Amino acid sequence: MSDATFQRGPARLIDRFGGGVLQVLLILVAIFWLVPTLGLLVVSLRAEADNNSSGWWTLFAKPAQLTLENYGNLLASGFSSSFWNTVLITVPATLLVIGIAAMAAYAFAWIEFPGRDALFLVVIALLVVPVQIALIPIAKLYGAVGIFGSIAGVVLFHVAFGLPFAIFLLRNFFAGIPRELLEASRMDGAPEWRIFATVVFPLAKPAIASLGIFQFLWVWNDLLVALVYADTENQPMTKALQSQMRQFGTNIDILAPGAFLSLIIPLVLFFAFQRYFVQGLLAGSGK
Amino acid sequence: MAAPRARLGPSPAMAWVFLAPAVLLLAAWMVYPIVYSISRSVHDASGNAFVGLANYGAIFSDPATLVTIRNNIIWVVVAPLVVTVLGLIFAVLTERIRWATAFKLVLFMPMAVSLLAAGVIFRLVYEQDPDKGVANAIITTVQGVFSGDQGYPGARPRENDAAPxxxxxxxxxxxxxxxxxxxxxxxxxxxxxxxxxxxxxxxxxxxxxxxxxxxxxxxxxxxxxxxxxxxxxxxxxxxxxxxxxxxxxxxxxxxxxxxxxxxxxxxxxxxxxxxxxxxxxTASSTGVTWLGPALITPAIIGAYVWVWAGFAMVLIAAGLSAIPRDALEAARIDGATEWQVFRKITVPLLSPVLLVVFVTMIINVLKVFDLVFIIAPGSVQPDANVVALEMWRVSFGGGGNQGMGSALAIFLLLLVLPFMAFNIRRFRRDER
Structure with a gap:
């Protein structure tokens, strides 16, 4: 007993002293991580003249600078259409990936067929294939089919490139579902699609939530695919903002609120579903 | 009685019904493009003339693409290491604070933000004018406090013959x-x-x-x-x-x-x-020219670390929580210092996780595109260029040479091949 206190005593003391330094250090790190985003928010809420004449941090001395003027101008300039394009691209691309990947993952996990393992290894190999490889060939393909520039083309591209990770994640989750649950249904003679829809799919909700939030963030935040395949009337927010970058200095009253609007929905989703986000991360790193 | 394998379940044909949409998409959007790109990469800009490996030769002889490759090497050497080490440090340190969840959330948050938005955020941070860019505002303030160097912009001698x-x-x-x-x-x-x-x-x-x-x-x-x-x-x-x-x-x-x-x-x-x-x-200090040709790549890597350190931290923290506490406690009771515990026990036990984080970062860094495209001002972009950006630029961004673009895409694919093998091996081991 006294031995243990002797051992612990000094360690505690050091811990307490070092603890204070550690707290301060980590608070500084946290501030360091928050300040850039805070800067964007404040800049988006200050008038152009204020941004040109003084740093955003002067806001804390003069809070009266706050104004929604930039947001008003941005929405009046037609930015809202690119917001809806982002939604129209992201929602179908997320739902399609979930549906298509869940079906494939079900086959990989619960149906025996020749070549199953080899095919799954192909899926794993495709995990790391860079999108650059498909940009030129798919542009040609879309041109030939007549969907170049359309929202459908962008959606299909995101679905295809989301599949390897989605199949990988869901297959691993499905494989962990107890065999008895499926076999009981199979004994009852339930058709395969019904087992999929009523037994496996509902059980997999956490994995599907992880996948859903990942795919949503990827598609919502994508710039490159939209840059190549979406024409101006179908462009999402990222592409619309990118086209303003050339005049960064003078366009900050458009860029700052636009960038902030584009990140607010992912941020809300992220805070609401962070548990699933972390689970998905743990299950699927390596992409 | 002894059927080799009593099987309850659907026929293999059923599998293909479930697989069909995924296989079709993967074949058309990923497998076919690989084949097409290989063939396209050995043709010229027009796509008509066969040029053999000339496009690949050009990647390694053109001074502009050599800068790209140099930058990619800097990225691969620096960024994954910094992200992994920072992630490890933060993961270990947060174990000792009560507000670890809040801290993790703050560091993790940039993962939800698009790289475009992160780019805009850091363009603001790196603004040259200390009255606009927070990085230079901090640097000039600190310099002003420590050096006492007075600047008198505008002071000058008289411009006449009598002036000494x-x-x-x-x-x-x-x-x-x-x-x-x-x-x-x-x-x-x-x-x-x-x-x-x-x-x-x-x-x-x-x-x-x-x-x-x-x-x-x-x-x-x-x-x-x-x-x-x-x-x-x-x-x-x-x-x-x-x-x-x-x-x-x-x-x-x-x-x-x-x-x-x-x-x-x-x-x-x-x-x-x-x-x-x-x-x-000159004004007492003008700060650092972050977005100039000299510092542009380190500056963008800084933004990259801001985005990804939280990811590394969360993965490593999960690995850390799986380490048996007894091993650490036993070593501490035996009189090991915290540093020894960290070096001799924590890090070795974490090495599988560290490797996964490191490899994930390398794969990610090889494809880095958005941050460079957004943060580097147009005039500095040639100095900051990376392979993925050059591929887009040469094929779609005005370069007009899809033969070269295809060669760059195949080059990128070749760079990630070792990690493809790594993933497959890791999967096989886990399944066993």
Missing amino acids: AALREGAVVTKQQVQPGTPALIPLVGLSPDAVAGFTAARPAAAGPGLSGTIWIDTVRGGGGTVGAIDPQERGLAGVTVEAVEGDTVRAATRTEADGSFRFDELTSGSYLLRLPQSNF
Whole structure:
């Protein structure tokens, strides 16, 4: 007993002293991580003249600078259409990936067929294939089919490139579902699609939530695919903002609120579903 | 009775019904493009003429693409290492604080933000003007506190033949040689009397050995005063760097006192030109040119680390929580220091997780595109260029050479192949 206190005593003391330094250090790190985003928010809420004449941090001395003027101008300039394009691209691309990947993952996990393992290894190999490889060939393909520039083309591209990770994640989750649950249904003679829809799919909700939030963030935040395949009337927010970058200095009253609007929905989703986000991360790193 | 394998379940044909949509998409959007790109990469810009490996040769001979490859090497060497090490440090340190969840959330948050938004965020951070960019605002403030270096932008000598000093390449230099024993006078103008009203009155350097003199603002509010002489109301410039130059070499340097006087005690003979370097006349500090050609890649890597450190931290923290506490406690009770526990137990036990984080980061870094595209200003983009950006630029962004673009895409694919093998091996081991 006294031995243990002797051992612990000094360690505690050091811990307490070092603890204070550690707290301060980590608070500084946290501030360091928050300040850039805070800067964007404040800049988006200050008038152009204020941004040109003084740093955003002067806001804390003069809070009266706050104004929604930039947001008003941005929405009046037609930015809202690119917001809806982002939604129209992201929602179908997320739902399609979930549906298509869940079906494939079900086959990989619960149906025996020749070549199953080899095919799954192909899926794993495709995990790391860079999108650059498909940009030129798919542009040609879309041109030939007549969907170049359309929202459908962008959606299909995101679905295809989301599949390897989605199949990988869901297959691993499905494989962990107890065999008895499926076999009981199979004994009852339930058709395969019904087992999929009523037994496996509902059980997999956490994995599907992880996948859903990942795919949503990827598609919502994508710039490159939209840059190549979406024409101006179908462009999402990222592409619309990118086209303003050339005049960064003078366009900050458009860029700052636009960038902030584009990140607010992912941020809300992220805070609401962070548990699933972390689970998905743990299950699927390596992409 | 003993059927080799009693199987309950659907026929293999059923599998293909479930697989069909995924297989179709993967084949058309991923497998076919790989084949197409290989064939396209051995043709010229028009796509008609077969050029063999010439496009690949061009990647390694064109100076512009060589810069891209150099940058990619910097990225791969620096970014994954920094992200993994920071993630490890944060993961270990957060174990000891109560607000670990909040801390993790803050660091993790940039993962939800698009790289475009992150790019805009860091363009703001890196703005050159210390009144706009927070990075330079902090740097100039810290420099101002520690160096005491005073800047007098606008101060300059009079531009006439009678003036004893003149501007030369931004510096103020005396026209005549000066000798010890005769205090030099360097009158300046260009600062309004109001701006210098708070300064100490100028005074001639006290008599004595050594080269000496005075630097002051030779104007009086409302006019008057003698040009080239120190009048009672005129103010000295404190903290100005003065160099004594003999031929082309700087023999000595000093700073002016509050009253504008200076003295080189060590220079008791000879004759010198006095030079006030340009740094005296720029704003006290202009900060760092983050977005210039020299620092652009490190600056963008900084933004990248901001985005990804939280990811590394969360993965490593999960690995950390799986380490048996007993092993750590036992070592501590045996008298091991925290550092020894960390080096000898924590890190080895974490090595599988660290490897996964590191490899994930390498794969990710090889494809880095958005941050470079957004943060590097157009004029600096050639200096910041990376393979993934060059691939887009050459194929779609005005380059007009899809043969070259395909070669770059295949080059990227080749770069990730080892990690493809790594993933497959890891999967096979986990399944066993």
